[in-house]
Amino acid sequence: MSGTSLDGIDVALLDTDGAASVIRGPARVYPYEAAFRRRLAAGLETAKSMTRRDERPGDMGPLETELTLRHAAAVERFLADQAIDPATIDVVGFHGQTVLHRPEQALTVQLGDGELLAERLGRPVVYDMRARDMQEGGQGAPLVPAYHAALAANRPATYAALPVVFVNIGGISNVTYLDGEHDPIAFDSGPGNALLDQWLEREAGIAFDQNGAIASEGGILRKLADGYLTADFFDRKVPKSLDRFDFAVPSPGAGSLEDVTRTLCFVSAQAILKAAVHFPEKPKLWIICGGGRRHPAIMADLAEGAGPDADVISAEAAGFDGDAMEAEAWAYLAVRSLDGRPLTWPTTTGCRVPTSGGVLAVPAPAPRRAAL
Structure with a gap:
């Protein structure tokens, strides 16, 4: 795929x-x-x-x-x-x-x-x-939740607590909530890497923020972040889905390269965390897949926002392959x-x-x- x-x-x-x-x-x-x-x-x-x-x-x-x-x-x-x-x-x-x-x-x-x-x-x-x-x-x-359900049944005993949420941070992020008893609850949660990558390609001529180096030099622009996180999309009922262009890339004058990059990481994480209002129970485990799991700022923001009673781990920590998961899903x-x-x-x-x-x-x- x-x-x-x-x-x-x-x-x-x-x-x-x-x-x-x-x-x-x-x-x-x-x-x-x-x-x-x-x-x-x-x-x-x-x-x-x-x-x-x-x-x-x-x-x-x-x-x-x-x-x-x-x-x-x-x-x-x-x-x-x-x-x-x-x-x-x-x-x-x-x-x-x-x-x-x-x-x-x-x-x-x-x-x-x-x-x-x-x-x-x-x-x-x-x-x-x-x-x-x-x-x-x-x-x-999203279509991957059927596969997420199969993987959840095979996760390590170390992370056996339910409910569990699979998060795919691709161009657009989506979440799958699984409690082990009911059909999956899933939907697109908001912008993932697309805004970040488009911003960096336009402003710096690079494809992505390698190891989070650019974001590590920036701060969060609250006004810019709020503009994204108060979008009508977040008030819509679930299930819901997004197109890549439903959220616009920041304008060239939105801030420094570093600050906007850091802000878009924050937006990606907060959009995912906001999805929890649609879950019947607070998740005990978040398994992060897709390219966004490699960005230190996104992962740190997710861990902080999920709170002390929940684990936020990469797909690899759960015994899976975060790069291959969607291709595996299409085979499944x-x-x-x-x-x-x-x-x-x-x-x-x-x-x-x-x-x-x-x-x-x-x-x-x-x-x-x-x-x-």
Whole structure:
């Protein structure tokens, strides 16, 4: 899959029954070069004009083809690097690249040609897993909670206390609340890394704040932070979801590079913590996944805000892989799709009933050769 951070393609191997059995295998990230990241970013701008899922204005058609072929190449390289026979892969879960998400219009668009991917890989591919949820009145996001529930059942005994919240800090952050008894509660919680990364790319020409070095030199601009944290989004009922552009990047005159960077880290953490008002009970454990878990300021703000009665830990501390989790989730969801099991619930996306989804693409059989 390729996430909202536009940083590359995540590939992961999973052995699963789509239910309780989850055996995690190797995983790799294949980064995009800067030029292709810029093409994707331009594609996001072009996508703002779209009103139908099947539209491909401007360069979107060629971009979708290249994106798909890059995913095929990443899978092929991954299998070769791991010495895995492609014939042993039962199914590939393919997310593609979200370029537009407008749940209020029942419109979500992910670039990625599942049929082309299946033909290139010679393996079945499940793709387009969000659309059916929207047809059932859902937000189309988040979809990872089904996998979070499976992981929660396998977390270390050291962190056995419930409720537990999985937090994914990608371009947009989302949370999954699990109490071990009821369906997951999940929703997008607010801006994650997207504002921070866009600010740094525009103002400093760098992709992200390596080891939190820039934020460590700055202070929190309360007025700027409050402008984000008092947005109408936070008053909306859950479930709810976001598009990458629902929160605007600070203006060039908003403050120094360091202060704005530190402030956006604070906003990311506080947006996550504000999600707790929608949970039935106060979480005892927060498991942080996604790129944001590497930022010291974000993690420190989360730990301070969660309070002394809750643990805030990285995915790795819980025995998981915070980089691979979403790619693993798409493999898990692909198997659930094949079995017709729910990918979403009313408590995760607002769909009317527990809903499966996805489209299965099967490669054409190889031609037979006969000798006379």
